[in-house]
Amino acid sequence: MSAFSPEMRTRAEQLVAVYPQRRSALIPLCHLAQEQEGYLTEALMIEIAELTGVTPAEVRGTVTFYDMLHTEPVGRYVVSVCTNIACLLAGGQEMLEHAEGKLGIRAGGTTQDGRFTIEEAECLADCDIAPCVQVNSRFVRTTTTDALDSLIDELSSGDRSDIPPHGTLIRVQRSVGLVADPKEVEAQRTKVRLADSKASS
Amino acid sequence: MSVTDAPKIVTQRRHYDDSFTQERFLATGGYDGARKALKMTPPEVCAQVDAASLLGRGGAGFPAGRKWSMLRKADLAYLVINGDESEPATFKDHLLLESDPHQLIEGAIIASFALQVNQAFIYVRGEFALGLERVQQAVNDAYAYGALGNDIFGSGFSLDLVVHPGAGAYICGEETSLIESLEGKRGFPRIKPPFFPAAIGLYGEPTVVNNVETISNLPWIISNGGDAFAALGETPSTGTRLFALAGHVKNPGVFEIEMVKNTFRDLIFDPSLGGGLSRGGSLKAFIPGGVSAPWLYEEHLDIPLGQKQVDDAGSMLGSGSIVVMDSNTCMVRAAWRITKFFSKESCGQCTPCREGSGWLERVLYRLEHGEGRIEDLDLLLDLCDNISPGLAWPPQQTTICVLGPSIPSSIHSAISRFRDEFLTHIKEGACPHG
Numbered sequence: 001m002s003a004f005s006p007e008m009r010t011r012a013e014q015l016v017a018v019y020p021q022r023r024s025a026l027i028p029l030c031h032l033a034q035e036q037e038g039y040l041t042e043a044l045m046i047e048i049a050e051l052t053g054v055t056p057a058e059v060r061g062t063v064t065f066y067d068m069l070h071t072e073p074v075g076r077y078v079v080s081v082c083t084n085i086a087c088l089l090a091g092g093q094e095m096l097e098h099a100e101g102k103l104g105i106r107a108g109g110t111t112q113d114g115r116f117t118i119e120e121a122e123c124l125a126d127c128d129i130a131p132c133v134q135v136n137s138r139f140v141r142t143t144t145t146d147a148l149d150s151l152i153d154e155l156s157s158g159d160r161s162d163i164p165p166h167g168t169l170i171r172v173q174r175s176v177g178l179v180a181d182p183k184e185v186e187a188q189r190t191k192v193r194l195a196d197s198k199a200s201s
Numbered sequence: 202m203s204v205t206d207a208p209k210i211v212t213q214r215r216h217y218d219d220s221f222t223q224e225r226f227l228a229t230g231g232y233d234g235a236r237k238a239l240k241m242t243p244p245e246v247c248a249q250v251d252a253a254s255l256l257g258r259g260g261a262g263f264p265a266g267r268k269w270s271m272l273r274k275a276d277l278a279y280l281v282i283n284g285d286e287s288e289p290a291t292f293k294d295h296l297l298l299e300s301d302p303h304q305l306i307e308g309a310i311i312a313s314f315a316l317q318v319n320q321a322f323i324y325v326r327g328e329f330a331l332g333l334e335r336v337q338q339a340v341n342d343a344y345a346y347g348a349l350g351n352d353i354f355g356s357g358f359s360l361d362l363v364v365h366p367g368a369g370a371y372i373c374g375e376e377t378s379l380i381e382s383l384e385g386k387r388g389f390p391r392i393k394p395p396f397f398p399a400a401i402g403l404y405g406e407p408t409v410v411n412n413v414e415t416i417s418n419l420p421w422i423i424s425n426g427g428d429a430f431a432a433l434g435e436t437p438s439t440g441t442r443l444f445a446l447a448g449h450v451k452n453p454g455v456f457e458i459e460m461v462k463n464t465f466r467d468l469i470f471d472p473s474l475g476g477g478l479s480r481g482g483s484l485k486a487f488i489p490g491g492v493s494a495p496w497l498y499e500e501h502l503d504i505p506l507g508q509k510q511v512d513d514a515g516s517m518l519g520s521g522s523i524v525v526m527d528s529n530t531c532m533v534r535a536a537w538r539i540t541k542f543f544s545k546e547s548c549g550q551c552t553p554c555r556e557g558s559g560w561l562e563r564v565l566y567r568l569e570h571g572e573g574r575i576e577d578l579d580l581l582l583d584l585c586d587n588i589s590p591g592l593a594w595p596p597q598q599t600t601i602c603v604l605g606p607s608i609p610s611s612i613h614s615a616i617s618r619f620r621d622e623f624l625t626h627i628k629e630g631a632c633p634h635g
Contacts, residue, residue, distance in 0.1 A: 018363055020320060021404055026385030027368050031327075052385060065387040065548075067369030068327045080328075085492055085524055086290040086447035088538050122371060122542055123289035124328055127447035127522075128454045137330040169330055169366060172337040176344045 003043035008036050016051055023052045026062055030069050034167035039070040075110045075117035076165045077155050082132040084123040090130035096120055098145045102152055136166045204467050207433050207459035210441050211417040215300050221335050223342040226303035232348060234420030235310040239356035246315035252427025254439045259283055259412030260520040262508045271399040272316055273407040280313050280321040283379055284413045287371040288491035289542060291522035293443035294413040296455045298332035302339035308416035311423055313360045316409060320361050324379055327367040337364045371546035375602050376410040389550050390602035414443055434460035438507035444468055448525035451476035461507035469525055482528040490519025492539045493607030496614035515594045531634040532622050536615040537565035543608045553588040554605035560584055568623060571631035578616055578623055585609035
């Protein structure tokens with residue numbers, strides 16, 4: 001039985017087909033697994049190994065290397081606070097400590113209700129709006145402790161539908177195969193030629 | 202001196218709210234460069250990029266044209282675009298990915314055609330959820346428009362472009378590590394020389410890895426000619442460049458300005474750019490090119506923003522990110538935090554980097570927290586010397602990649618210039634900044 005749901009299994013197979021060599025789909029498949037379960041279960045890692053033609057140990061080896069891939073459950077909302085140099089100069093450390101106090105957990109921990117995880121992040125590349133905070137890899141741009149408090153309250157009461165649960169990284173799926181269907185291509189060509197001739201006439 | 206009036210090349214659409222859409226892109230000259238390139242021959246396209254003397258915008262500053270010319274002739278080759286921006290305080294590719302993904306795709310078409318490559322990848326940093334969505338949407342739109350896929354614009358040239366998400370690892374910005382990651386592996390840099398990606402890259406095939414900003418310059422270069430690009434700036438640092446300015450300045454942000462013709466003083470103090478220090482006081486130091494670069498000071502403000510000029514001053518322009526630190530900054534704390542970053546992000550392959558970064562971090566931690574000893578200063582420099590012998594610039598290397606030799610930069614800078622601050626921490630048994 002597949003550890004992926006039928007819908008996710010289809011998407012997984014499509015992802016594998018995109019790459020010249022299927023092992024390249026390993027990290028995208030890990031993101032997909034997290035979209036389904038929130039973290040990488042043993043069964044999902046074994047299935048990813050089958051899909052990509054590597055051993056389960058290799059999947060685990062890759063998974064444990066990357067910060068965004070989790071082998072244990074994390075909160076529905078992963079709050080990442082950057083304390084690297086540009087954010088440090090703007091109070092990133094104090095922001096992290098404030099988040100810890102607000103949620104009653106230390107960085108790396110998850111609240112008992114499974115709603116929030118706090119991470120101390122390295123530079124997230126949004127240094128002009130510092131200190132930088134992300135929730136589930138989305139920039140939320142709360143640069144004051146008050147704004148962070150409001151955000152956490154909104155997330156708690158379910159008012160932030162713009163931020164999908166942890167694991168859902170890319171909501172836009174690739175709409176075409178490895179090389180587009182020739183018939184489809186010809187239809188598009190005709191459309192473009194028509195538009196071009198209209199524009200020039 | 203005022204900031205020179207150069208055209209906006211990679212940020213030309215930035216001021217539009219819908220700059221990321223295909224509609225806006227097509228209404229503002231989108232694909233003009235690609236259409237023109239596809240009517241040229243591949244060597245002619247390469248010649249334009251050579252004439253532009255475009256330097257890689259990722260950090261190493263290697264000439265893009267030369268990198269292309271090194272590609273081993275083979276039936277199968279790949280282009281990989283590096284969008285794994287993670288050098289601390291660098292946030293320009295983040296802007297390009299979110300604000301103008303179609304321009305990047307157009308650049309990918311031009312580069313792929315010039316290299317006669319039919320398969321390209323955009324590796325986007327995993328933490329850029331919005332960037333990933335914008336780029337994937339743009340790729341979908343480009344296929345539908347006929348700008349990707351088979352027989353692009355009726356030219357007979359075909360290109361498949363895959364958007365690949367990273368998963369959080371600084372080291373994957375290093376090109377061989379990025380290739381490993383794209384093969385589904387841990388991001389371990391490969392040993393080079395002898396074989397650079399241009400000879401043995403993705404899946405063992407010849408591969409060109411170019412930065413997002415480098416590729417984003419190509420549409421303008423082809424549309425306007427390599428010579429027009431080279432007329433901006435000053436050889437070898439031609440064109441404009443994105444500078445990401447952060448820290449204690451009034452207007453932090455990404456600015457596209459002409460290279461060489463403007464200085465650090467312009468960038469930090471000009472009202473149209475950084476606007477000066479945000480909290481008053483005076484300038485204590487600035488990091489000129491990402492945290493891997495040695496620090497510069499007040500006396501370096503009039504150095505032009507050019508690769509060679511900054512190299513000559515003993516640092517580097519690197520990834521084009523500048524962190525400004527004012528007189529109220531604790532330099533021990535700054536050096537500690539930067540070292541903590543390297544310690545966490547070391548991939549662990551090479552002993553000097555893996556062990557050295559952790560030792561350095563712990564020694565700096567105790568200094569910052571008032572538990573340091575006077576011997577610690579020599580200990581730090583000795584450890585740095587073990588990672589990068591002689592503490593020279595450019596650094597000597599004892600490791601597979603340059604992450605290791607980047608670690609000493611901030612520590613060496615802080616101890617050389619601000620030794621007194623370290624001594625105060627030791628004497629007072631606490632950080633004077635609290």
